[in-house]
Amino acid sequence: MESLTTLLASNPYPGRGVAVGLTPDGKNAALGYFVLGRSERSRARVLAREDGRIITRAIDGRLTGDTSLILYTALAEAKGWTIVTNGAQTDTIARYLNEGGTFEDALRTWGYEPDPPHCTPRISAIVSVSGGLKYRLALLRNRGGSTLRSFFEYEGIAGEGHFIHTYQGDGYPLPSFEGEPFSVSIINDMEDWTRMLWFALNPENRVALLTRFIPLDGGAPTTRIVNARPQPDAPSEL
Numbered sequence: 001m002e003s004l005t006t007l008l009a010s011n012p013y014p015g016r017g018v019a020v021g022l023t024p025d026g027k028n029a030a031l032g033y034f035v036l037g038r039s040e041r042s043r044a045r046v047l048a049r050e051d052g053r054i055i056t057r058a059i060d061g062r063l064t065g066d067t068s069l070i071l072y073t074a075l076a077e078a079k080g081w082t083i084v085t086n087g088a089q090t091d092t093i094a095r096y097l098n099e100g101g102t103f104e105d106a107l108r109t110w111g112y113e114p115d116p117p118h119c120t121p122r123i124s125a126i127v128s129v130s131g132g133l134k135y136r137l138a139l140l141r142n143r144g145g146s147t148l149r150s151f152f153e154y155e156g157i158a159g160e161g162h163f164i165h166t167y168q169g170d171g172y173p174l175p176s177f178e179g180e181p182f183s184v185s186i187i188n189d190m191e192d193w194t195r196m197l198w199f200a201l202n203p204e205n206r207v208a209l210l211t212r213f214i215p216l217d218g219g220a221p222t223t224r225i226v227n228a229r230p231q232p233d234a235p236s237e238l
Contacts, residue, residue, distance in 0.1 A: 001160055001185045004032075008200035013038065013170040016086040018125045019197075020135045020154075021161015021186035029133045029214040030161060030186050031125075032197050033074055033084045036205040038170075046227040047074060047208040048234035054210055059229060069113055069120075075210060082214065082221075085124040086166065087113065093124065103136055104151055111147035112140050117173035123164050129216045132156060137164055137181050152181055161186045194224045194238060 004019060019032040035056065037043040041063065048057045054075040063070065073090040076083045078097040083090050089110045096106035103126050113120040119142035127135045133156025141148045154162060162181040167174045187193055194211045201209070209226040230236040 001183045004163060004184045005196055005200045007163065007182060007184070008197075011165075011167075011169055012202060013167055013174070013205060015120070015166030015174065016123065017163065017165030018084050018086070018123050018137070019161055019163040019184060020084075020125050020127055020137070021184065022133045022156035022158050023186055023188045023213070024159035025188050026156075026158040027188075027216060028190075029127055029129050029135070029156065029212075029216065030190075030193055031082065031084060031127060031212040031214070032193065032209065033086075033211075034197060034201055034209045035074075035086075035207040036201060037207045038205060042070060043205075043207055043228070045070060045207055046229060046231050046234040047210050047225045048231075049225070052077065054223070054225065056208070057231075057234060059231060069115055075212070080128055080130050082127045082212070083125070084127070084210075085122065087122055089122055089124055093126065097126075103138065104149075107138050107140060107149060107151075110140060112142045119176065120174070121166050121176050123166060123177075125164075127214065129214050129218075133216060135162075137162060139164060139177065141176055150180075159186055160184070190222055190224065194226065198226050198238060 044059045072088045076094045078094040093106040122140040124138040137152045139150045163184045164181045190213045206228045212223045214221045224237045226236045226238045
C-alpha cells in the first residue's frame with residue numbers, strides 16, 4: 001500500500017480523484033473525491049448539497065457557455081449503492097442501478113471526456129456496505145480515438161483502499177492516468193481523513209473536496225465538504 005499523501009504530493013496536477021477503502025478498525029467505508037482546476041473558469045466552482053446529492057455548482061453564475069464537463073452530480077445514491085464520479089455519468093449509473101441494470105452497462109454508454117487535446121478519463125466508483133464493504137472502480141480512457149474501459153472490483157480489507165485520478169501530472173496536453181488503481185492506506189478518523197486529503201492537494205489548484213464515512217453497521221453516513229472558495233449555500237465543513 002502507498003500513502004495518499006505521498007502520491008498527491010508527488011503529482012503537481014492529479015486533476016480529479018476518487019479514493020475508496022475500509023478503515024483499519026473495519027467499521028466504516030471511507031470515500032474521498034477531489035476537484036482541482038488550473039484555469040479561473042475551472043476554479044469558479046464549489047461542491048454543494050442538493051436534494052440528497054452532492055453537485056458541482058458555479059460561483060455567482062460566472063460560468064457561461066458549455067458547462068457539461070464541469071457542472072455535474074459528483075455523488076448520488078441508488079439501490080443501496082453510493083456513486084461517486086467526475087462527470088455526468090453519475091446520473092446514468094444511478095438510473096441503471098435503479099432500473100436493475102449494472103455499473104458496467106451504464107458506463108458502456110459513455111466514453112472519455114470530449115475535451116481535446118486532453119481527452120480526460122472518466123473516473124467512477126460505486127460503494128455498498130450491505131453484507132460487508134464492496135466497491136467497484138472504472139476508468140474510461142482514450143486509446144487512439146477509441147474508449148478503453150477498465151473495471152475493477154474489490155471487497156473491503158481493513159486499512160486498505162484504492163485510488164484513481166485523471167492525470168499523471170501537469171502539461172499540455174495533460175497526460176492521462178495510466179495503469180491500475182493504486183492500493184492505498186486508509187485511516188480511522190474522518191476528520192483526519194478529510195484534512196489529510198485537503199492539505200495534500202496543491203493549494204494553487206484546490207477547488208473542492210468531499211469525504212464520506214459509511215458505517216458498516218447500518219448507521220447514517222457522515223459527509224464533509226471543503227471548498228476553496230466557500231459560498232453561503234456551499235460552506236466549507238472542515
